Amino acid sequence: MKKANFYIRFLVNHPVLMVLISIGIPLLLSIVTFVNLNLSTEATSYGDPDDDRTKNHMALTEAQQNIEKTTTQIAKQSVSYYPFVILYEGKDKTSNVFGDEELEFILDLEKEFIQVKNYSFHCVLENEEKECEMPFSMIPDLTREKPTTAPTEPYEYPLFEYGEEIKEGRSLSTALDDQYENQRLLFGSDFDAGSQEGRYLRSIFYSGLPLEGYTSQYDRAYDQKKIYSEWVSWALDVVEKFKEKNKMNVWVGGSWWIVEKELNSMLLHDYLFLSISFVFVIVYLWVMTKSGFLASCGMFHIVLSMPFGIFIYNKIFGIQFFGSINPAGLYIIFAIGADDIFIFLNTWIHSRLAGKHTIESLTTRMQWAYPKAAQAMFITSVTTAFAFILTAMCPIVEVSVFGIFAASLVITNYLFVITYFPAIVIIYEKYFSHHHCCCCCSAPRSIPGGLLPYESEQGVFCSPFTFNFFRLFRSSKNNCEIQKGNINWDDLGAKNNASDENTKGGDKVLIGDRNKKSKRKTSHIQQQLSQTNSSYIAMNKKDFELHSVKNNTDTNTTTQTTANANADENSKTRTMSGNEKDLFQSILQDPEGAFSVNKLKMLDRFMYSYFSKFLTHKTIRKVLIVLFTCLTIFFLIQVIQLGPATKTPKDFPDWSNFENFNTILKNNFESTEESLLIIDYTFGLKTFDMSDVNTYHVNEKGKLVYDTTFDLRPTANQEYFVQLCESAFETKNLLSKDFNECIMSDFKNWVGETNFPVVDRGNNELAQLMKNFTESEQGFKYIRNVDYDEKSGDIKFISTFFKTPLNVDLYSAHKYLKIEYEKWVKFESKMQKNAPEGMQISMFSSGGWFEWMRTQEIFVITAVTGAVSSVILAFIVITLTTKNWIIGLLSVTTISSIIISTIGFMKLIGWELAVIESVCVTVLAGLTVDYVVHLAHAYHEFDAPTRIEKVQGSLYAVGSSVLSGFVTTLGSTMPLLINYLITMNKFGQFLIFSLVLSFLYAFFFFIPLISVCGPRSRHSKKFLSGNINFKSDFFKKLFRLSKKDKDNVENEVLDSDTSDYSSEDDKL
Structure with missing residues (x-):
C-alpha cells in the first residue's frame, strides 16, 4: 500500500480540527454575509431586457417618472x-x-x-x-x-x-x-x-x-x-x-398591497412545512445510518449549505436579486445532500471488503474510499450544478437566478461532503463506534448504517442518541460470550478453509438458497468477498485476542495474552474495535464460514441477489427496454403538442380571497377601465439602453434614449398626429367600443378649429399651449404624457393612450396578446409609411402585457435549449469520467427519455407552459441526471468478466444509495403538496413525478439497456469497446491518493485480461 497523501493523513489524524476548519470558515463567511446582506426581491427587469417590447415599456415608464421628478409639486x-x-x-x-x-x-x-x-x-x-x-x-x-x-x-x-x-x-x-x-x-x-x-x-x-x-x-x-x-x-x-x-x-x-398581505400569510404557512422536510430527512438518515450522531452531523452540513450558498450567490456571483421561487431550492438541497451522504457512507462500508491491505487502518480505508466517493459525487454534483447554471441563459431574471441559487447550494453541499463529513465519519469511528448504550451494555452493537457490509444477527441497532428498546426482548447470552472473547478461532479458520476448498471447483451452496440445496457457480464478487473474509480473519485473530483479554479477570491469562501480543508486534497487528468483533460474530455464526449473501445488509442483499437477476433476465430485460421505449415515444407525441399557456394560470388556491375575488370579478362584472388592455403610442422616445446594466443588480438602471429627430412644431406633423388618432378610431376591432380619446384630437378641440394647427414662430408657442392644456380640466388626464426640454422648452416627447377591446383579466394568455400585438404592429407600419420628417420614429407599449407575451415565448425556447444543453453536458461529463463513449451514449439516451417523459406527463395532466411550468422544464435536466450517472459510474468502476456481473456489482455498490436518495427526495418534497401557493404546490408535484420517472427509467430502462449494450471491459482498446484513451487523465489526477501513487489500493479488484471475455450474460 502506497503512503497516503497529506490530506488523507491530516483528515484521519486530526478529524476534529478538520471539522472546525471545514465548518468554521463557511460559518464565519455566512455570518459576515448576513450582516452585510445585499438582497432584494425587486428586479431591474422582469422581462427580456434585449427585447424591444421590454425596452419600449421601460422607456415610457422612465420618461413618465422623469415628468414627476421635474414637477415642482403635485x-x-x-x-x-x-x-x-x-x-x-x-x-x-x-x-x-x-x-x-x-x-x-x-x-x-x-x-x-x-x-x-x-x-x-x-x-x-x-x-x-x-x-x-x-x-x-x-x-x-x-x-x-x-x-x-x-x-x-x-x-x-x-x-x-x-x-x-x-x-x-x-x-x-x-x-x-x-x-x-x-x-x-x-x-x-x-x-x-x-x-x-x-x-x-x-x-x-x-x-x-x-x-x-x-x-x-x-x-x-x-x-x-x-x-x-x-x-x-x-x-x-x-x-x-x-x-x-x-x-x-x-x-x-x-391593489397589490392587499394581495401582498394574503401572500405573506400563505408564505409563512408554506415555509413552516419546510420543517417537515427537515424532520423527515434527519429521521430517515438516522434510520438508515443507525446513528443519531451521523444523522445530526450530516443534516447540519445540509442546513449550513443554505447560508453558505447565499454567500456564494450574493458575494461570489454578485447577485442581488432574490426571486420568489428561490426558496424551492431548499427542498432540492435536502434531497441532494442526503443522497451524497448515502454515497459516501456506502463507499466507506465497502472499503471493508476491498482487501487485506485496505483494512489495515482508518487511513488505508479512507485512502481507498475517499477518492471513489469524491469522484462519484463530483460527477453528479458537477452535472447537476451545470444543468442549473445553464438556466442563466434565460433572459428572464426570475428563472435565471433560481438556477444559479440552486447551483450554489449544490456546490456548497459538495464542498461539505468531501471535507466536513469524512472527518465526522472518522470521529465516529474513533470515539463512538465501539461504545455501547447504557440500555444494552451486555450486547455488542451493530454498526451505524451498517458501517460494515454485514448486518448484525440481532437485527437491532444501538448508537449514541439511540435507546435500544428491542434489546429488552432479546437474549444476550451469546453476545456476552462474544464480548468475553470466547471465540474458537481454530474452528472459525477451519470452517473458512473448508469453504475455500469447496469453492475451488467453482461451485458452492449459497446461504440464501440453503433450503433449496441448489448449486450455483460462484460469482466474481462472491469470490472476492470470500477471499477477503479469509484474510481478514487470519490477520485479526491476535488483534481480537488482545482486545478481548481486557474483559478477562484472570490475571494469568492477561499476562499470557499481553506477552503474545507484544511478541506479534512485528506482524503489524492492531487493536480491534467493537465494529470488527461484530463482523467476526457474523462470520462465526455462518455455518459455511464463507461469504454469505444473507449476511449483507438487507438493501444490498436485495439489490445483489434478487433485483439484479430480475433486471438482467434474458426475457425481462428485453421487455423492459421495449416497454420504456414505447412509453418514451408516447410522451414525445405529448411534448410536440405542448406550447405557451392558453389561459391565465392560478397563483392562489380556490378557497383564497384573491382567487375568489378575481374569479367573481371576471365572470360576473362588466370590464372596468383597469381591465382593458391600454396601448401607449409615443413619439420622441427611441429606446431604453440596458447594454451596460447587470440585471442581477437591483440598483442599476438603463439609460433612456430620446429621439433627437422628433419635432412636433411643424404644422404637418401636428396634422399627421391627428390623422393617426382618427385612423385608430376608424380601424375595425382596434379600439374598444365608443372610445374616442386622443391627446392631439382633444388638444385640437381645446384650442379650436381656427387655431389648429398651432403655428410655432420660435417662441415655444406650441409647448406653452400644450402645457396649459394638460393643466386644464379637459386635458389633466394627459399631464403625464408630455415632457419638455429644460433648455429649449420644446416638447421632448408626447404620448397618447388607446383602449383596446381585450379584457386582460380574462384573456392574458399568449394567443390573445399576440393577436392584439400583431394588430398594432400592422397599424404602426401603416402609419410610418406616410410619416413626415420628425415623426418617423414611434413606439407603442402595453403596460407590460406585450412584455409578458414575449416572456411566455422565452419560456418555451429556454425550456428546449436548457434541456438539450443539459443532455449534451451530461454526455460530455459521463464520457470524460468513465472514458467510455458507449456508457455516455446509453446514459444520455436514458436522461433524454426521462426529460421527454416528464414534459409529456405535464401535458398529459393538463399543464401548460406558464411561469412555474417553464421553470420546472428548464431545470429538469439538473434534477434527473443523478440516478443514471451514479449507476453508469458504478458500472464502469466495477471490473468483471461479463455485463451481468458488472450490473450486479454496480447495483451492489450504489443500488441501496440510489434507493435511499430516492426515498429521501420523495419524502422531503411531499410537504410541497400541502402548500397553499399554487406555484410551490405545482413545483412539488413536478419534483415528485420527475423523481419517480427518473427512478423508474434508471433502474428499469438503463440497467436492462446497459446489460445488453454496455461495454464489457475497461481495458480493451477496440473501438467497439467504447473505451477512450486520454493522454492525461484529469479526473484521476484530481482524486489521486498521492503524487507518486498511480495505482489504486491493492486487491481493490482482481484485474485480469478481459479483452477476450466471452459473454455469459444470458446464462442467468
Missing part, C-alpha cells in the same frame, strides 16, 4: 392610486345582496370602513375643496357622513337624492340610467332590474397620491408604499370583522 392626494375594492357575494345562488338585511350589512361595513384610522390621509381629495371624494359605491345611506379632513360635514352617496324614490318603489336601474350610467359597473351581470335582485355588488375606494409631505407618487416611493401598506392592514381588519358575521361572502382586492 397636489396632495390628487392622483387616484391603489383602488381598494370590496366585492359582496350572496351565500348561495339564490341569495340576494339587495335584501333589507344584506343592504344593512353592507351599509354598516362601509360606514365603519370610512372611519378607519387615517382614512382621510389616503383618500382621493377633490381639487378645490380638498375633501375626500365619494367612494364609487351604489349604496344609498341617509345617515352616513362624508369622510373628509373635517369629518363632521354631511356625506352624500351618489344615490342620496334618489333614496326616497327607491324606497317608494322606483327601480334602481331607472335611477342609474338618469345620471349614473357608469356606475352600472358596480352591479353583477346577474342583476335583475325588474325584481331588483342580484347576487353580486361591489364598491371601490380609491387612494390618493402623493401623500402629505411628498411632491409626487414617485417621491420616496418606497416610504409612501410602506405607509399605505400599514393603512391596508387596518382596513383589512375591518373587513375581517364583518366576515365573521357570516351574512354574506366578502372579498377584497384591486
Whole structure:
C-alpha cells in the first residue's frame, strides 16, 4: 500500500480540527454575509431586457417618472392610486345582496370602513375643496357622513337624492340610467332590474397620491408604499370583522398591497412545512445510518449549505436579486445532500471488503474510499450544478437566478461532503463506534448504517442518541460470550478453509438458497468477498485476542495474552474495535464460514441477489427496454403538442380571497377601465439602453434614449398626429367600443378649429399651449404624457393612450396578446409609411402585457435549449469520467427519455407552459441526471468478466444509495403538496413525478439497456469497446491518493485480461 497523501493523513489524524476548519470558515463567511446582506426581491427587469417590447415599456415608464421628478409639486392626494375594492357575494345562488338585511350589512361595513384610522390621509381629495371624494359605491345611506379632513360635514352617496324614490318603489336601474350610467359597473351581470335582485355588488375606494409631505407618487416611493401598506392592514381588519358575521361572502382586492398581505400569510404557512422536510430527512438518515450522531452531523452540513450558498450567490456571483421561487431550492438541497451522504457512507462500508491491505487502518480505508466517493459525487454534483447554471441563459431574471441559487447550494453541499463529513465519519469511528448504550451494555452493537457490509444477527441497532428498546426482548447470552472473547478461532479458520476448498471447483451452496440445496457457480464478487473474509480473519485473530483479554479477570491469562501480543508486534497487528468483533460474530455464526449473501445488509442483499437477476433476465430485460421505449415515444407525441399557456394560470388556491375575488370579478362584472388592455403610442422616445446594466443588480438602471429627430412644431406633423388618432378610431376591432380619446384630437378641440394647427414662430408657442392644456380640466388626464426640454422648452416627447377591446383579466394568455400585438404592429407600419420628417420614429407599449407575451415565448425556447444543453453536458461529463463513449451514449439516451417523459406527463395532466411550468422544464435536466450517472459510474468502476456481473456489482455498490436518495427526495418534497401557493404546490408535484420517472427509467430502462449494450471491459482498446484513451487523465489526477501513487489500493479488484471475455450474460 502506497503512503497516503497529506490530506488523507491530516483528515484521519486530526478529524476534529478538520471539522472546525471545514465548518468554521463557511460559518464565519455566512455570518459576515448576513450582516452585510445585499438582497432584494425587486428586479431591474422582469422581462427580456434585449427585447424591444421590454425596452419600449421601460422607456415610457422612465420618461413618465422623469415628468414627476421635474414637477415642482403635485397636489396632495390628487392622483387616484391603489383602488381598494370590496366585492359582496350572496351565500348561495339564490341569495340576494339587495335584501333589507344584506343592504344593512353592507351599509354598516362601509360606514365603519370610512372611519378607519387615517382614512382621510389616503383618500382621493377633490381639487378645490380638498375633501375626500365619494367612494364609487351604489349604496344609498341617509345617515352616513362624508369622510373628509373635517369629518363632521354631511356625506352624500351618489344615490342620496334618489333614496326616497327607491324606497317608494322606483327601480334602481331607472335611477342609474338618469345620471349614473357608469356606475352600472358596480352591479353583477346577474342583476335583475325588474325584481331588483342580484347576487353580486361591489364598491371601490380609491387612494390618493402623493401623500402629505411628498411632491409626487414617485417621491420616496418606497416610504409612501410602506405607509399605505400599514393603512391596508387596518382596513383589512375591518373587513375581517364583518366576515365573521357570516351574512354574506366578502372579498377584497384591486391593489397589490392587499394581495401582498394574503401572500405573506400563505408564505409563512408554506415555509413552516419546510420543517417537515427537515424532520423527515434527519429521521430517515438516522434510520438508515443507525446513528443519531451521523444523522445530526450530516443534516447540519445540509442546513449550513443554505447560508453558505447565499454567500456564494450574493458575494461570489454578485447577485442581488432574490426571486420568489428561490426558496424551492431548499427542498432540492435536502434531497441532494442526503443522497451524497448515502454515497459516501456506502463507499466507506465497502472499503471493508476491498482487501487485506485496505483494512489495515482508518487511513488505508479512507485512502481507498475517499477518492471513489469524491469522484462519484463530483460527477453528479458537477452535472447537476451545470444543468442549473445553464438556466442563466434565460433572459428572464426570475428563472435565471433560481438556477444559479440552486447551483450554489449544490456546490456548497459538495464542498461539505468531501471535507466536513469524512472527518465526522472518522470521529465516529474513533470515539463512538465501539461504545455501547447504557440500555444494552451486555450486547455488542451493530454498526451505524451498517458501517460494515454485514448486518448484525440481532437485527437491532444501538448508537449514541439511540435507546435500544428491542434489546429488552432479546437474549444476550451469546453476545456476552462474544464480548468475553470466547471465540474458537481454530474452528472459525477451519470452517473458512473448508469453504475455500469447496469453492475451488467453482461451485458452492449459497446461504440464501440453503433450503433449496441448489448449486450455483460462484460469482466474481462472491469470490472476492470470500477471499477477503479469509484474510481478514487470519490477520485479526491476535488483534481480537488482545482486545478481548481486557474483559478477562484472570490475571494469568492477561499476562499470557499481553506477552503474545507484544511478541506479534512485528506482524503489524492492531487493536480491534467493537465494529470488527461484530463482523467476526457474523462470520462465526455462518455455518459455511464463507461469504454469505444473507449476511449483507438487507438493501444490498436485495439489490445483489434478487433485483439484479430480475433486471438482467434474458426475457425481462428485453421487455423492459421495449416497454420504456414505447412509453418514451408516447410522451414525445405529448411534448410536440405542448406550447405557451392558453389561459391565465392560478397563483392562489380556490378557497383564497384573491382567487375568489378575481374569479367573481371576471365572470360576473362588466370590464372596468383597469381591465382593458391600454396601448401607449409615443413619439420622441427611441429606446431604453440596458447594454451596460447587470440585471442581477437591483440598483442599476438603463439609460433612456430620446429621439433627437422628433419635432412636433411643424404644422404637418401636428396634422399627421391627428390623422393617426382618427385612423385608430376608424380601424375595425382596434379600439374598444365608443372610445374616442386622443391627446392631439382633444388638444385640437381645446384650442379650436381656427387655431389648429398651432403655428410655432420660435417662441415655444406650441409647448406653452400644450402645457396649459394638460393643466386644464379637459386635458389633466394627459399631464403625464408630455415632457419638455429644460433648455429649449420644446416638447421632448408626447404620448397618447388607446383602449383596446381585450379584457386582460380574462384573456392574458399568449394567443390573445399576440393577436392584439400583431394588430398594432400592422397599424404602426401603416402609419410610418406616410410619416413626415420628425415623426418617423414611434413606439407603442402595453403596460407590460406585450412584455409578458414575449416572456411566455422565452419560456418555451429556454425550456428546449436548457434541456438539450443539459443532455449534451451530461454526455460530455459521463464520457470524460468513465472514458467510455458507449456508457455516455446509453446514459444520455436514458436522461433524454426521462426529460421527454416528464414534459409529456405535464401535458398529459393538463399543464401548460406558464411561469412555474417553464421553470420546472428548464431545470429538469439538473434534477434527473443523478440516478443514471451514479449507476453508469458504478458500472464502469466495477471490473468483471461479463455485463451481468458488472450490473450486479454496480447495483451492489450504489443500488441501496440510489434507493435511499430516492426515498429521501420523495419524502422531503411531499410537504410541497400541502402548500397553499399554487406555484410551490405545482413545483412539488413536478419534483415528485420527475423523481419517480427518473427512478423508474434508471433502474428499469438503463440497467436492462446497459446489460445488453454496455461495454464489457475497461481495458480493451477496440473501438467497439467504447473505451477512450486520454493522454492525461484529469479526473484521476484530481482524486489521486498521492503524487507518486498511480495505482489504486491493492486487491481493490482482481484485474485480469478481459479483452477476450466471452459473454455469459444470458446464462442467468
